[in-house]
Amino acid sequence: MKLSIFERLTLLGVIPPQTGDIAKIRIVRQLRENLGLSEDEHKFYELKTVGNTFQWNMQKDNEVQGDIEMGDVALEIIKTSFKQANDNGTLQETWLDVYDKFVGTTEQDKPAEQSK
Numbered sequence: 515m516k517l518s519i520f521e522r523l524t525l526l527g528v529i530p531p532q533t534g535d536i537a538k539i540r541i542v543r544q545l546r547e548n549l550g551l552s553e554d555e556h557k558f559y560e561l562k563t564v565g566n567t568f569q570w571n572m573q574k575d576n577e578v579q580g581d582i583e584m585g586d587v588a589l590e591i592i593k594t595s596f597k598q599a600n601d602n603g604t605l606q607e608t609w610l611d612v613y614d615k616f617v618g619t620t621e622q623d624k625p626a627e628q629s630k
Contacts, residue, residue: 516579519559519570522549524612528595538587545588555580592616 532542559570599605
């Protein structure tokens with residue numbers, strides 16, 4: 515799946531530490547490794563830390579997005595993580611586009627129309 519640096523960093527922040535059975539723990543570990551940036555990617559995207567934030571070359575990110583391997587279980591873990599954040603009230607506005615990419619938008623998610 516093609517993912518931008520922002521999407522990858524968002525997913526790393528959304529997916530909580532996994533507990534449970536060994537298979538899912540290994541899947542989450544592999545997913546985190548796949549989402550992480552390699553040394554070559556750090557150089558290519560000119561990634562740097564400024565304070566508490568990351569900065570990178572957005573033009574390169576728009577031109578070449580990383581192809582991240584993830585299976586059905588990993589996708590379900592991502593969806594569940596986003597849904598839990600939504601249910602717990604911890605979903606962040608900056609995650610919205612990534613949420614929509616993985617979970618989608620339902621009628622319940624749409625704001626109620628305001629009366630005129």
